[in-house]
Amino acid sequence: MRLDHFSTSIHSARPAWPTEAAASRYNRAHSPFPFLRITVTSSAFPPCRVLVVGAGAIGSFYGSLLQTQGAEVSVVCRSEREAVSRDGFHIESKRLSDRVFRPAQTLGSVADYQGGPPDFLILSVKVVEGTDRAALIRDAVGPQTAIVLIENGVEIEEEIAASFPDNELISALAFVQVSRVGPGKVKHFAYGDLTFGNYPSGLSERSRQLGAMLDSAGIKSTLTEDVVTGRWQKCLWNAVFNPISVLGGVLDTGHILSGAEGEAFVRRAMQEVCAIAAATGHPLPPALIDQFIEGTRKAPPYKTSMALDYENGRPMETEVILGNAVRAGRREKVAIPALESLYALMKMVELKQASSSTPQG
Ligand SMILES: NC(=O)C1=CN([C@@H]2O[C@H](COP(=O)(O)OP(=O)(O)OC[C@H]3O[C@@H](n4cnc5c(N)ncnc54)[C@H](OP(=O)(O)O)[C@@H]3O)[C@@H](O)[C@H]2O)C=CC1
Numbered sequence: 001m002r003l004d005h006f007s008t009s010i011h012s013a014r015p016a017w018p019t020e021a022a023a024s025r026y027n028r029a030h031s032p033f034p035f036l037r038i039t040v041t042s043s044a045f046p047p048c049r050v051l052v053v054g055a056g057a058i059g060s061f062y063g064s065l066l067q068t069q070g071a072e073v074s075v076v077c078r079s080e081r082e083a084v085s086r087d088g089f090h091i092e093s094k095r096l097s098d099r100v101f102r103p104a105q106t107l108g109s110v111a112d113y114q115g116g117p118p119d120f121l122i123l124s125v126k127v128v129e130g131t132d133r134a135a136l137i138r139d140a141v142g143p144q145t146a147i148v149l150i151e152n153g154v155e156i157e158e159e160i161a162a163s164f165p166d167n168e169l170i171s172a173l174a175f176v177q178v179s180r181v182g183p184g185k186v187k188h189f190a191y192g193d194l195t196f197g198n199y200p201s202g203l204s205e206r207s208r209q210l211g212a213m214l215d216s217a218g219i220k221s222t223l224t225e226d227v228v229t230g231r232w233q234k235c236l237w238n239a240v241f242n243p244i245s246v247l248g249g250v251l252d253t254g255h256i257l258s259g260a261e262g263e264a265f266v267r268r269a270m271q272e273v274c275a276i277a278a279a280t281g282h283p284l285p286p287a288l289i290d291q292f293i294e295g296t297r298k299a300p301p302y303k304t305s306m307a308l309d310y311e312n313g314r315p316m317e318t319e320v321i322l323g324n325a326v327r328a329g330r331r332e333k334v335a336i337p338a339l340e341s342l343y344a345l346m347k348m349v350e351l352k353q354a355s356s357s358t359p360q361g
């Protein structure tokens, strides 16, 4: 998949080195490996405090990169707190080099965060049914905190915007393949770009600061004034490939596009997503379907995050990736037979998954 096809406007990189504090944390973590040590020239960024809530693959990956730029990064973990408190995160990445990320604070809940509210609160939990995302972050959000969502799905911002109407909300889309491979162990397989902007629209100084820090850490950040359209662009891929990958019995992208029937179905479903996006006031460029299909065909075959969740018996983000698109289609009275079928089938699969994980009494 050519992930850069999602871009709308490019924010240029700003070179910088990590601060003294970040360099010494990094060097301590790598002390047995002198060849990995780094030195400081200067820090290009104002000091900032970042709290990552849901520090799994995405949260630890981007959190670790912000730490290299001098940010004081803390995390809230759930199941892996003990391992992370003890050993930090070990992040393996061919593209960005391996690193150990030791958060400033490793917490079980935002209520334990010390030192006043963070400048940036990154929320990166899986958006699955039953997760009250506003409740998860409420105790740490201060009046100046910018909330940053790095999560998949479409129309996922309103729940947070309504709960924190006075806070800046930055909505971000990750084009990356990164997974947890053990407690506190994360593997970055490919890509890494982020597209983001303020919700519902615009670009603040905070967004630009975040973009500059990430660029400097080696991530291409694409800043957009219209992040809602950005979400529909990503949804064009996810709402189609993700459910098909599950419903076909854990298909990778190569399998999905290997025959004419498969490609024709993908194209039909994508046309429906385009029609919904246009009906909601966010028309997508007409060439995008061809670009996504060609880009996906050229990239190495990949299992979507939904296929991986399904394979591992974990809850899937069906509602935010597909359900929200289907509901928008119904609301706007757009005919979406392919998406309706995918959604109905996904709900059947989810019911089967739930019944087989419920102990019989
Ligand atoms: N990984 C990737 O390559 C990509 C991911 N994304 C999106 O990014 C988002 C995050 O995904 P990813 O990092 O892969 O997911 P992970 O499962 O790796 O991480 C999610 C983290 O959130 C924690 N968490 C989840 N629910 C709760 C809760 N109710 N309370 C406290 N902590 C919670 C998990 O804790 P626990 O340890 O208990 O599970 C885990 O630490 C998703 O929306 C995903 O679709 C988008 C593009 C690519």
Ligand SMILES: CC(C)(CO)C(=O)C(=O)O
Residues within 6 Å of the ligand: 152, 174, 175, 176, 177, 237, 238, 242, 303, 304, 305, 306
């Ligand atoms: C498009 C992709 C592969 C980006 O990482 C993704 O979001 C997913 O698999 O759900």
